[in-house]
Amino acid sequence: MMHQLYPQVFHDYCYELNKDMHIAAAHFIPHQLAGKCAHIHGHTYVVNITVAGDALDETGFLVNFQKLKQLVHGKLDHTLLNDHQDWFDSKNSEHFPTTEIVARKIYEVVQDYLDALPHKPKCLQVFVRETPTSYVVYRPKAGDR
Numbered sequence: 001m002m003h004q005l006y007p008q009v010f011h012d013y014c015y016e017l018n019k020d021m022h023i024a025a026a027h028f029i030p031h032q033l034a035g036k037c038a039h040i041h042g043h044t045y046v047v048n049i050t051v052a053g054d055a056l057d058e059t060g061f062l063v064n065f066q067k068l069k070q071l072v073h074g075k076l077d078h079t080l081l082n083d084h085q086d087w088f089d090s091k092n093s094e095h096f097p098t099t100e101i102v103a104r105k106i107y108e109v110v111q112d113y114l115d116a117l118p119h120k121p122k123c124l125q126v127f128v129r130e131t132p133t134s135y136v137v138y139r140p141k142a143g144d145r
């Protein structure tokens, strides 16, 4: 069970939901300066996604928790992150599978899905813990939330 506390995101929306998931995945950082991380290795990523909004859909959901899991866990769990060429690119450091970029990609995929919903929820934060001592928080710029 996950009962971790995450950084709080301040906002003025009426509803906020959070979805936790664990993702077992391998990756490598394709750059010589990455040191040992340039070699393929694995993590159990701990991901928390924060979504907020003022309106619910016809089922009373801000967004279906299961849909968030499908979009992220369903895509990445038990895979080699570098293999997902629609998310990551070993030739472009803006698209390497670092913790920072994994968090940003999750944000982009989730927000793309939310943008298609009529009640327009917003993804406000993505937390990604890669190791027991290392994590990243990604938040969109103010104009995008």
Ligand SMILES: Nc1nc2c(c(=O)[nH]1)N=C([C@H](O)[C@H](O)COP(=O)(O)OP(=O)(O)OP(=O)(O)O)CN2
Residues within 6 Å of the ligand: 029, 037, 097, 098, 099, 100, 130, 131, 132, 133, 134
């Ligand atoms: N800013 C970033 N730095 C590092 C990343 C990253 O994604 N962003 N990634 C790595 C490696 O992938 C590595 O898996 C994680 O590094 P690290 O925290 O050093 O892992 P350790 O378990 O060795 O940490 P200790 O606290 O020293 O035990 C490296 N850097």
Ligand SMILES: [Zn+2]
Residues within 6 Å of the ligand: 027, 037, 041, 042, 043, 130
């Ligand atoms: Zn790593």
